[in-house]
Amino acid sequence: IYPFASRMHLAKYTGWFKSTYNLNLADVRILFLLLETGEPLRIADISHLLNEPASSISSSTRSLFRVRKLVERGRKPSNKRETIISLSSEGKTLSQEIRDRFIAFCCAEFHQTKEEFEMETLGRTHARSIPSVSDRIFGEKFNSW
Numbered sequence: 001i002y003p004f005a006s007r008m009h010l011a012k013y014t015g016w017f018k019s020t021y022n023l024n025l026a027d028v029r030i031l032f033l034l035l036e037t038g039e040p041l042r043i044a045d046i047s048h049l050l051n052e053p054a055s056s057i058s059s060s061t062r063s064l065f066r067v068r069k070l071v072e073r074g075r076k077p078s079n080k081r082e083t084i085i086s087l088s089s090e091g092k093t094l095s096q097e098i099r100d101r102f103i104a105f106c107c108a109e110f111h112q113t114k115e116e117f118e119m120e121t122l123g124r125t126h127a128r129s130i131p132s133v134s135d136r137i138f139g140e141k142f143n144s145w
Contacts, residue, residue, distance in 0.1 A: 013102065021098065023068075026052060026060045028098060031070065031087070035095040040074065040086035061085050070094060 010017075010025055017023045023031075029050055034041065043061060047054040064071045070091030076082040087095060107117050 010102070013105065016105075017098070021094070023098075024060075026050075026056060027064055030057065030060055030064065030085075031091060031095040032099060034071065034085065034087045035092065035099065040084040042076070042082050042084055044082075046085065064091070 010028060014025050017025065017028050029052075030046060033046060033049060041049075043054055043058050046052075046061075047057045050057065061071055061073070065073050065085075068091075070088055072086050072088050074084050074086070076084050103114055103117065106112075107114060110117060112120065
């Protein structure tokens, strides 16, 4: 839920990510996505899930790999042309630390528990919880919870 629903909430902390960890918003969203899925993903998959251009995802993962050593790059066994991205051990610990601090900051700001923050605040802003045009016409709504 954090890489998807919290884009507007994460954007408020861009300065904190930059000053404390030297990471931009795209880097943090990539780390959160890889932490949440727990499995290697292709750059195209990350781009699709985060709704960002593949070029920006590629450059972000390149800097996370070369400079920060937070992700590992490899080749997909079935297709050697596709690059897969996964978290390194340092990346996993840093991602968990950033997520826990982000949750603590937001819970203190909104005066909510972690469960209330995830269900109420992030649940309302999740792309799947916002009804589409066809949902409004036909009266059906996707419920991700």
